[in-house]
Amino acid sequence: MPSVVGSPRGARTGRERKTFDELFVELGGKWRERTPGSGTVAALDLGVHHLGKKLVEEAAETWMAAEHESRERAAEELSQLLYWSQLMMISLGLSLDDVYSHL
Numbered sequence: 001m002p003s004v005v006g007s008p009r010g011a012r013t014g015r016e017r018k019t020f021d022e023l024f025v026e027l028g029g030k031w032r033e034r035t036p037g038s039g040t041v042a043a044l045d046l047g048v049h050h051l052g053k054k055l056v057e058e059a060a061e062t063w064m065a066a067e068h069e070s071r072e073r074a075a076e077e078l079s080q081l082l083y084w085s086q087l088m089m090i091s092l093g094l095s096l097d098d099v100y101s102h103l
């Protein structure tokens with residue numbers, strides 16, 4: 001099935017694409033290894049308060065993009081919301097299964 005959003009600005013294509021689960025593995029690895037230069041490690045170091053603010057910010061930006069911009073922009077903001085959700089999970093020591101068990 002074709003993408004519902006076409007080709008969003010900044011979208012990954014082909015082999016570069018990653019799934020939610022693949023991103024979670026990547027981010028967890030960066031955190032465990034404290035990969036130098038990683039924005040993920042820097043954000044996690046700032047703690048739950050910072051992550052919570054970013055989650056709310058990206059949720060608001062998703063809403064605004066959906067209501068006032070385009071589907072492409074909404075997709076971009078949604079991808080960032082997923083990223084920050086994963087950082088909150090990692091910060092709390094939650095696995096994907098811990099979250100999926102509530103779906």
Ligand SMILES: N=c1c2ncn([C@@H]3O[C@H](COP(=O)(O)OP(=O)(O)OP(=O)(O)O)[C@@H](O)[C@H]3O)c2ncn1[C@@H]1O[C@H](COP(=O)(O)O)[C@@H](O)[C@H]1O
Binds near residue numbers: 038041061080083
């Ligand atoms: N998918 C993401 C991702 N989505 C969002 N973000 C971060 O979330 C911020 C949100 O962007 P905004 O445009 O809303 O904000 P901004 O104004 O640009 O920046 P701020 O002032 O809000 O910090 C981005 O600047 C990134 O810091 C991400 N950072 C990293 N990734 C992926 O995470 C992986 C690890 O990244 P590193 O830890 O940086 O190596 C890589 O595969 C990246 O592609």
